[in-house]
Amino acid sequence: MTEKMKKAAGKGKSLAGEFREFIMRGNVMDMAVGVIIGGAFQKIISSLVDDIIMPVISLLTGGVDFNNKFVVLDGGDYATLEAAKEAGAATLNYGTFITVVINFVLMALVIFLLVKFMNNVSNKFAKEEAEAPATTKICPKCKSEINIEATKCPCCTSDL
Template identity: 80%
Template structure:
């Protein structure tokens, strides 16, 4: 038993029509933009961690290169992770994991501050909107919304 979704006029929509409606919703487009910007932003965070933070951590820890911190699981000995991978050795790459964890923490921290500032801005705009002087009033006779300076209701023509 197949049911077709009907639009406002009562016409049946096919899968293509439903998909078009789904894609054109504002929140789906906003989410797509967010994913694209997030991907680009991740590259910035990765560069920050790999090119600035990890070298500083390496300097503080006596020149330790976290990207070459690994355990060879087959008992072999390799100078670098690259050499172990070229030899096809199974490795446990805990240095890479540490780098990825630092990436995640920094990304979460930046997103936290962005969301915090957006919430603060949103609350400020909402407060300003609430404090704005009224520009309309309700007609006591027909309950229509009218301009605050009106002396006669344009809907029911009652004097105010």
């Protein structure tokens, strides 16, 4: 392939070069870190729901185990969800769905609180960085930048 053809095809960059440039952008790296942390965070929230919240809800509801709440679609009668799965029965697992919904709501709540905290911290730092007073102004006649204390524009000699 000639140099002219390479430039026409990809403006001189190979596919690997373009991919490397894409990956090294800051927002792509931030997104990758966010996905990795989010995956680890999801395990923490799942453990919170499965090991702490759902047992408390089960205690409050008189020992109801949401993981064993299901409807067998073929009309069979099974004591547990595992027994139904072993028999190969088609089931609607609404208890598992409820657990996943609680999981999602808690994850959204925690992320909301984290973002709110980060915004508050960011706003505090922004308030501390007060804007420096202006030292220049723009001449209304010629639009040049002049000293704020000037009474006559040095460029167009108009009175200010």
